[in-house]
Amino acid sequence: MNKALGNALHLTLPEGLPFIDYEREFDFPVAEVFRAHAEPDLIVRWLGPRGYTMEVEHYDFRSGGTYRYLHTGPEGVPYSFSGVFHTVRENEFAIQTFEFGGYPDVVSIEFMTFTDLGGGRCKISGHSVYPSMEARDGMASSGMEQGMSEGYERLDELLAEGRS
Amino acid sequence: MNKALGNALHLTLPEGLPFIDYEREFDFPVAEVFRAHAEPDLIVRWLGPRGYTMEVEHYDFRSGGTYRYLHTGPEGVPYSFSGVFHTVRENEFAIQTFEFGGYPDVVSIEFMTFTDLGGGRCKISGHSVYPSMEARDGMASSGMEQGMSEGYERLDELLAEGRS
Numbered sequence: 001m002n003k004a005l006g007n008a009l010h011l012t013l014p015e016g017l018p019f020i021d022y023e024r025e026f027d028f029p030v031a032e033v034f035r036a037h038a039e040p041d042l043i044v045r046w047l048g049p050r051g052y053t054m055e056v057e058h059y060d061f062r063s064g065g066t067y068r069y070l071h072t073g074p075e076g077v078p079y080s081f082s083g084v085f086h087t088v089r090e091n092e093f094a095i096q097t098f099e100f101g102g103y104p105d106v107v108s109i110e111f112m113t114f115t116d117l118g119g120g121r122c123k124i125s126g127h128s129v130y131p132s133m134e135a136r137d138g139m140a141s142s143g144m145e146q147g148m149s150e151g152y153e154r155l156d157e158l159l160a161e162g163r164s
Numbered sequence: 165m166n167k168a169l170g171n172a173l174h175l176t177l178p179e180g181l182p183f184i185d186y187e188r189e190f191d192f193p194v195a196e197v198f199r200a201h202a203e204p205d206l207i208v209r210w211l212g213p214r215g216y217t218m219e220v221e222h223y224d225f226r227s228g229g230t231y232r233y234l235h236t237g238p239e240g241v242p243y244s245f246s247g248v249f250h251t252v253r254e255n256e257f258a259i260q261t262f263e264f265g266g267y268p269d270v271v272s273i274e275f276m277t278f279t280d281l282g283g284g285r286c287k288i289s290g291h292s293v294y295p296s297m298e299a300r301d302g303m304a305s306s307g308m309e310q311g312m313s314e315g316y317e318r319l320d321e322l323l324a325e326g327r328s
Contacts, residue, residue, distance in 0.1 A: 016180060016181075017180075017181070017182065017297075018181065018182070018293070064230040064248060066228040083250060084228060084248040084249070084250050084261070085248070086247060086248050086261045086263070086271055087263075087269065087271070093269070095261070095269070095271050097248070097250045097259070097261060097273065099250070099251075105251065105257070105259070105275070107250055107251070107259050107273060107275075108273075109261065109271060109272075109273040109293070109295070111269075111271075111295060127295060129182070129273070129293055129294075129295050130293075131273070131275060131291060131293050133181070
């Protein structure tokens, strides 16, 4: 097993506040991890749970850009996700809105900080803000943690491939 | 005094949750009130407190559009505001992000519902979601309520002008 796969996702649901916070370290440089979020050709190779395929309709990772993509699981049902990028600062920070097509108009806003840890390592810190406690709790019980966890493992694998 | 000015802004700060909720009725049809939010030439004539001038850098009120404008008060200091429109449905609903240039990266997401009340009247219901309690409380104590209240009175006056 690749050493990189040893980095765990730490996800927190603050009591009584409609937030989801998370941290994940990577044994790869911040520029590589950021680039894997920025380029649609790369993101389709890791975002989402194992066993899902991702199809990007559009994905314009810049301040003011928009995105829309589909995840299709083993059962063949496509799930759509869409939003706008409020802020994107290369290798540093992004703010985006996020809407799951299954819950139209229940839109969250997500803050993602990329931190260079030195020594070719980095960290992603996320803060997701939901429009109600119900929306936060629904997202938390949707399998999100496992999906994110698997997605970041796939990202480790993708970046490790780039080295071999 | 114009009858339309009798409609008060009702603003609520839910205890312990980073939200600001508000309602405001208008003695004007929903299409007129929505249009005053959609067209930059109109919005500069009412948005913001009395005594401020508004200058739009860009304002593209459609799903996926972006905006940026400046408010300048009597003391001559310009305040910038910017964001993206996640959703815009004509005469119905809008979701937008909102950032005050004085607090960069502290971005809220705002949900605004336009309801036809019949008889040529309508209501705006707003739900604003902040990334922390501190951000919500800071916004609430910034003079926001008076600024919104005066802005909606100016909107009443603008729409009344259109009739005379």
